[in-house]
Amino acid sequence: MSGLPFPGQAVLHGKGATQVSSERVFVISPRKSGTHLVQELLVHLGYRVYGEPVPPDGGRPAFSIRERIEMAERFLDPDEFAALDHVRDREAFIRTTDEAWLQLAWAWQTRLAVAPLAHVEAIAPEARFGPKMRPEIWTAPFSSTPAGMSWIFHSVDVWRMDNTFLAEWVNTGSPRVILNYRDPRDVLVSLVDFFSRSNGLRFLRYPESAVFGPVLESMEDYGKKLDYALSDPRMPLLSDFESAISFLHHPNVCHVSFEELVGPQGGGTRTAQLAAVKRVADWLEHDIDPASVADCLFNPQSFTLNKGRTGRWRETFSPDHVERFEARFGHLLDSFGYARGAAR
Structure with a gap:
């Protein structure tokens, strides 16, 4: 053994002591909540990625x-x-x-009660x-x-998880769990864009791609797309966010949001971005300069990035959309701390 750290291991310096960073990370990030931002952060911290997102070359197992x-x-x-x-x-x-x-990895998807993945390797015959x-x-x-891995999923059901995993988490504090989220109104807009393929992306996830893509592509008017997204009970917003609520106030979960991580390039602030990076790094016991990592988070080449901006719902929602969204999803705004309000 060379003594070099494995991927995902860092040496922390303080009072002459050496400390090992968290070996395994479990991330919950509802669809279109800026999962790529968390992924980029974890890759820059040295972790490899398995799960929903398509990682950059440096983050592949x-x-x-x-x-x-x-x-x-x-x-x-x-x-x-x-x-x-x-x-x-x-x-x-x-x-x-x-x-x-x-x-x-396939066995652990089952044991963790993860919704079926779109990741190409996860559905390969091998x-x-x-x-x-x-x-x-x-x-x-x-x-x-394997150590040095970050497992990133959009939707998990803690009430159906393998109890031995939950017992291990409770008794050892490992893996370290991170919950990432975003204003659900912006998530709905991003889902509409994503399934409409208006971002030029041909990313297949069944059964969603078999239904939402053709339906939304057939609609010319953006308002009608939103009408449909607000009315279809299977649009993957409610399920992702409601399954995440169980982790929202848990003391052994690190919470971070798209609005914090995206920084000035996406309508956030530098101060919030640096604080969020430091919060995640501290949670994973990495001693880093937040500024050295924050500059790398917003990656225009990310596989699923579309606009990557905060507050887009204000530009697209009509007053009727605001009313309908709050009637159906208002509890999500309240739970995750987003103020209700009118569009521009």
């Missing part, structure tokens, strides 16, 4: 030979593990351990038809997953 051997020995069927030889056949070793990782795995894949603690 990449495991060392040692990590792959440890994962294979713990989770592969003994005969499958015995057949591996990373020296004699490196290509087969990499392929098999990649498939083992996908099956491990995730379900790879090498034979040990039964422990369904019972092992979350701490047995």
Whole structure:
């Protein structure tokens, strides 16, 4: 062992002491709430990403030979593990351990009661038809997953989660949990743009893409798009936010918002952005200069970024839309601390 930190590990300096940062992070971020901002922050803190967002190259899961051997020995069927030889056949070793990782991640999606992912690797055949795995894949603690990972999901159901995960979290404080959110009115506007493909993106997530995309693309008038989004009970806003409420006031969850993280480039303030970066970094026990990271968060090349601005609902909502939104979703505004009010 070289003594170098694994991805996601940092050395904190203070009074001569050395401290290890949090090894695993669990992020809940409702769709179109600025998930890419949290992702960029975590990648710059050294974490790799698994879950809903499409990470930049520097954030994709990449495991060392040692990590792959440890994962294979713990989770592969003994005969499958015995057949591996990373020296004699490196290509087969990499392929098999990649498939083992996908099956491990797939199992944890189920154990965490995560809504089905759009992530391309999560729905690939290899995730379900790879090498034979040990039964422990369904019972092992979350701490047995690779270190240095951030697991990012849009919607989780804490009431259906594997109780062993919750017990581990309560008893050890790991993984560190982060909740990211955004003004639900801006989320609705961003969902309309996203499913309308008006941002030029062809990102498929079924069953939503089979319904919302064609419906919204067929409408020319933006007001009618909003009318539809406000009326379809399956529009993924209420479900994401209501499942997040359980974490909103939890003392062992770090809370951050799009409005804080986006900074001046998206209509926020530098002061709020630096404070939010420091809050997340402190939560994960990383000693960093917030300014050195904050400048990198707003990434125009992010896969799902459209406008990335605060308060867009004020430009698009009519008085009727405001009234209808508050009638249906007003409790979300109240719960997450956004003032009710009129559009411009």
